[in-house]
Amino acid sequence: MKVSGAWIEAKATQAVCAMLTGAGYQALFVGGCVRNALLGAPVGDIDIATDARPEMVVELAEGAGLKPVPTGIEHGTITVVSGHIGHEVTTFRKDVQTFGRHAVVAFAKDLHTDARRRDFTMNALYARPDGHVVDPLGGLEDLRARRIRFIEDADQRIREDYLRILRFFRFHAWYGDPEGGIDAEGLAACAGNVEGLARLSRERVGAEMRKLLGAPDPVPSAAAMQATGVLHAVLPGSDARALALLVHLESETNTASDAILRLAALGGEAVAERLRLSRAEARRLDLLRRAAAETVQAAELGYRHGVEEGRAILLLRAALLEMPWCARLAEDLAKGAKARFPVTAADLMPEYSGPALGERLQALERAWIESGFTLSRDDLL
Numbered sequence: 595m596k597v598s599g600a601w602i603e604a605k606a607t608q609a610v611c612a613m614l615t616g617a618g619y620q621a622l623f624v625g626g627c628v629r630n631a632l633l634g635a636p637v638g639d640i641d642i643a644t645d646a647r648p649e650m651v652v653e654l655a656e657g658a659g660l661k662p663v664p665t666g667i668e669h670g671t672i673t674v675v676s677g678h679i680g681h682e683v684t685t686f687r688k689d690v691q692t693f694g695r696h697a698v699v700a701f702a703k704d705l706h707t708d709a710r711r712r713d714f715t716m717n718a719l720y721a722r723p724d725g726h727v728v729d730p731l732g733g734l735e736d737l738r739a740r741r742i743r744f745i746e747d748a749d750q751r752i753r754e755d756y757l758r759i760l761r762f763f764r765f766h767a768w769y770g771d772p773e774g775g776i777d778a779e780g781l782a783a784c785a786g787n788v789e790g791l792a793r794l795s796r797e798r799v800g801a802e803m804r805k806l807l808g809a810p811d812p813v814p815s816a817a818a819m820q821a822t823g824v825l826h827a828v829l830p831g832s833d834a835r836a837l838a839l840l841v842h843l844e845s846e847t848n849t850a851s852d853a854i855l856r857l858a859a860l861g862g863e864a865v866a867e868r869l870r871l872s873r874a875e876a877r878r879l880d881l882l883r884r885a886a887a888e889t890v891q892a893a894e895l896g897y898r899h900g901v902e903e904g905r906a907i908l909l910l911r912a913a914l915l916e917m918p919w920c921a922r923l924a925e926d927l928a929k930g931a932k933a934r935f936p937v938t939a940a941d942l943m944p945e946y947s948g949p950a951l952g953e954r955l956q957a958l959e960r961a962w963i964e965s966g967f968t969l970s971r972d973d974l975l
Contacts, residue, residue, distance in 0.1 A: 595734070596725035597623075597631040606677025607640060611723035613658040613674070614683070619646040622705065622720040622728065629716050632727070632737055633769065642683045643708055643720065647701060648672050651683050669699055687711060689754060706730045713751055713758050714765060715743050740771035748783035756790035760802035760828070763819050767809035776818050785822035792827070799828055800869030807853040807860075813838045816860070829862035829869075836860075840913035847905065847919055855906050858882040859913050886910040892923045894963050896930025904930070929967070935959055936971035 601607065602623065614621040624643045631637055644651065648664070651672045655662035661675040670685035686708035687699045702708055705728065709718040715733035722728065736743050742765045744751045744758075752758050762780055770776065791799070806812055816834040819825040825832055836859040844851070857865060858879055866876035885895065885907040895904035904927045912919055937958050939951060946954045962969045 595632075595727045597628055597721050597727060598725050599631055599637060601627065601637045601640060602631070602721070602723075602725055604677065604679070606679050607681060608723060609658065609676050610642060610655075610660065610674050610681045610683065613654045613660065614642075614644050614646055614651075615723065617646070617650075617654055619644050619650070619654075620705070621723055623723075624720045625712075625717050628719045628721045628727065629737065629769075631721075632719070632734075640679070640681045642681055643686060643705070644683055645686050645703060646683075647685055651685070670701060710745060711754075712745055713755075713761060715745055716765075716769070718745060739774065740769055741774060741777060742766045742770050742780065743777050744780050744783065748780050749786065752783050752787045753790065756787060756794055757798050757802060759784045759787060759791060759824060760799065760806065763815040763824065764802055764806040764809070766818075767806050767812040767815040770814075772811065772814055776814070781818060781822060784824060788823045788827045791824070796868060796870040800871065803828065803857070803869055804853045807856040808851050810851060811841055812856065813841050825860075829860060829865060832860040832862035832865075834860060836913045836916075839916060840909060843909045843912055843919050847909065847924070849905065849909065852906060854878050855882060855910060858886070858910055882907060882910055886914060892926035893930035893933075893966070896927035897933050897963065897967070898930075901927050901931045933967040935962060936969075937962075937974050941971070941975060 611621040620643075622643045623641065625641045627637045627640050646654065648667050648670050651674065652662040652664070655672070655674045663673040663675060663680075665671055665673040665682070666684075670687050672683050674681045674683050686702040686705065688702045688707050689699055689711050699711075705720060709720070709730045712718045714736075715731050716737045717733070718729075718731045719733045719737065720728040720730070727734065731745055742762060744762070762784055766776055806815060809815070813834070816825065816837050819828075820832075820834045825834060837856055840856060840859045843849075854871075854875055857869075861883075862868070865871070866879060871879065881899075881903075885899075890898075892904065892908060895907055898904075899907065905924070908923055908927070909919070911917075937955065939955060942951055942954055958974045962974060
């Protein structure tokens with residue numbers, strides 16, 4: 595079997611491979627680029643595994659006129675920039691000691707040793723520069739079945755890095771077969787190691803949760819996380835029930851996946867802090883939750899927040915209240931978004947000033963909204 599595509603055929607990428615193979619070293623694409631190419635999904639980062647030591651990779655890159663950047667040299671990774679494309683070239687490795695968050699590694703000489711330290715079988719697929727796939731651990735069979743399976747002992751893989759619990763559910767959300775269910779051994783190992791999640795940084799947990807909730811349908815994964823106690827460990831007080839209806843409503847209204855909106859559906863305590871959300875994300879999460887709990891109508895939501903954000907609020911409200919979507923809501927949102935309040939502060943001055951000016955302006959705006967945006971400036975003044 596071979597992988598193909600513009601990413602692997604690019605002259606810049608082949609130049610990195612030739613840099614290594616021309617000196618007698620191996621060059622093997624690995625991980626996400628191979629997995630995604632086999633699935634027909636977009637390829638992003640390009641990772642290359644090699645038996646060349648990092649210092650040799652730097653020397654070879656400079657000799658080939660390429661730019662080496664020691665982005666993770668202590669872990670064996672050199673980013674080789676070729677044709678303005680970054681290629682992460684990493685020496686074959688093995689874990690010497692693990693701490694549940696990171697590992698002390700030593701360089702290895704063979705591909706099989708390198709493959710065994712990875713998380714899932716589908717991520718331990720390699721490809722030579724000509725595209726021929728190398729499958730040292732049976733990952734192809736799992737990939738065809740869209741089965742997320744830990745390499746060898748699931749408990750051991752998780753204890754090497756507890757983030758793999760969240761990655762397990764995230765990968766199932768993105769690549770798993772929804773009809774085939776979740777790998778039982780992996781699920782049991784996740785449930786048995788929940789307490790290890792507390793050792794992870796909030797930034798890493800938050801990043802994984804965003805990626806998971808950005809999947810087309812994260813509902814089966816979220817439900818499994820709740821059943822195993824993982825969801826509660828990450829977000830105490832959260833509940834996955836409303837998420838299922840929200841995803842259904844998103845599909846019904848052709849609304850794109852929205853991780854923050856889905857996070858609002860899950861709920862929970864101190865979410866922004868626990869997941870280290872950015873200030874903008876935290877503000878939006880708060881807005882969505884507050885507005886969904888209120889009774890402001892669709893037209894006013896469109897006026898105050900625009901069509902897209904107004905729709906997000908209404909979808910969340912419908913999911914939380916277990917209500918269907920009504921096509922008229924979209925019409926009201928559009929109507930409100932187009933409306934422009936015809937009165938300005940200058941129209942009320944100098945008769946009103948200070949706090950009285952603001953109060954009067956708000957009262958007129960309220961009357962205008964309740965009229966269905968029909969009152970004119972003359973009517974209001």
